[in-house]
Each structure stands twice: as structure tokens, then as C-alpha cells.
Amino acid sequence: MKKILFTMAFIAIFSTKFTFAQSKTDAAFNQVLTAYYDVKNALATDKKDVAVEKSKVLLAKVEAVPHTDIPDAAHKIWMEQAAIIKTNAKSLSASKDIKVQRKSFENISYAMIKTLKAVKFNSATVYVQHCPMAKASWLNEKENIENPYYGKMMFDCGDVSETIKAK
Template sequence: MKKILGIVAIITIATTALTYAQSKTDVALNQALTAYYEVKNALAADKKDLAIEKVKVFSAKVNAVNHKDLPADQHKIFMEQAGIIKSKAAQLAGSNDIKTQRKAFEGISYAMIKTLKGLKFNSKTVYIQHCPMAKASWLNEKENIENPYYGSMMFNCGDVSETIKSN
């Protein structure tokens, strides 16, 4: 009986520790997602200087994610996509041309979509939106279209291609 209770206690502690580590990682990932939205919102509002400022914050949030506690398959996804995100964030931050920034944001968006789908960390509903003119997608915290690829020129252009409910 003592042996069984001991095994149950060990399993409970291990599960709790893993859940706690996962929840801390999820919190960090959700903070990165919020920072991503701020970059998207700056581009949708045609604010290239603000986009530079916000992408630096976003990149720092991605760097702050404690990915070592992720299960192996999720860790692989995170590492691959984080590399793309950091590279594209550096391109966006290094340009004063909004077209170049938007092209870099496209790469960031696809990497964030893959990360979100692979790690399932979102604490709120996320909308994957697509602009047929830009032939590109992005994540939005709102169902209403806010097009970061054309900004005020075509602010409402696009549609919701997928809805990812909170986990």
C-alpha cells in the first residue's frame, strides 16, 4: 500500500511540475502573441516607426519563452519557427520602408501561425485572416479584418480563414 501511494505521489508531483512548466511557457507565448498583435496593429495603421518599436518588443518576448520545458515535438516546432521570427523581425526593424516591413511581417505571420497551431497555447480565440490581394495571412485578436499588408489603402480587405478557440 505504501508503495502504491509513493508511486501515485511521484506521478502527481511530476504531472504538476510539467503542467506548471507548460503553463509558464504558455504565459510567455501569449505575451509574445500580444506583442505580435501590436506589430500587426502598427502596420495596419500605416505606422512604420511604431512597427519598428513594436517588433523589437515582440522579438524580446519570443526570446523570453522558456522553450526547454516543451515536449520534444513542440520544442522542434518552436525552435524552427522562432528562428524565422527572429530573422524576419530583424529585417522589419532594420527597414524604414513600409513595403519591406510588411513583407518581413508576412514571414513572421506564417511562423506565428505554425507555432500557434503546433503548440496550441492561445488563452483567447485567435482569428487567422487572409488577404487575397497580398496572398498572405496573419493572426488577429479580433474577428474584424485589420489588414496589415495594405493598411489604410485596403484596411478591411480579407476574410477569416480559420478560428482557433482558446485552450
């Protein structure tokens, strides 16, 4: 009987620790997603200076993800995509040209989409949106289109190509 109780206690403690680690990691990923949305919103409204500042926040949030708690397969994907996000966030923050910023954002978007699909961390519904004119996709926190690739010129150009439900 003591062995069974000890085993049950051990399992309970281990699973609680794993759940806590996962929730901490998910919270960090959701902060990355929020920072990503801030960059997207700045570009969608043609605010290139705000995009510079928000991309610096995005970079810091990516670097703050406690990646050692991520399971192996997802960890490999995160490390690859995090490198892409960081490189392009640095490029975006170094540029004053909104076209260059948008190209960097496109690379960030594809890395974020791949990460979200692999790690499945979102605490709210996320919409994958696509602009046929830009031939590019992005993530949005709202179902309404807010095109970061053309901004005010074509703010609502695009469609929802996929809906990723909250975890």
C-alpha cells in the same frame, strides 16, 4: 499500501511540475502573440515607426520563451519558427520602408501561424485572416479584419480563413 501512496504522491508532484512548466511556457507564448498583435496593429494603421519599436519587443518576447519545457515534436517546430520570426523581426526593425516591413511581417505571420497550430498555446480565440490582394495571411485577436499588408488603404480587405479556439 505505502508503495501505492508513494507512487501516487510521485505522480502528483511530477504532473504538477509538468503543468506548472507548461503554464509558464504558455504564458510566454501568449506574450509573444500579444507582441505580434502589436506589430500587426501598427502596420494595419500605417504606423511604421511604431512597427519598428513593437518588432523589437516581439524579438525580446521570442527570445524569452522557456523552450526547454516544450515537448519534443513541438519544440522542433518552435525552434525552426522562432529563428524565422527573429530574423524577420530584426529585418522589420531595421527598415523605415513600410513595404519592406510588411514583407518581413508576412514571414513572421506564417511562422506564427505554424507555431500556433503546432503548439496550441493561445489563451484566447485567434483568427487566421487572409488578404487575397496581398496573397498573405496573418493572425488577429479580433474577428473584424484589420489588414496589415495594405493598412488604411484597404483596412478591411480580407476574410477569416480559420478560427483557432482558446486552449
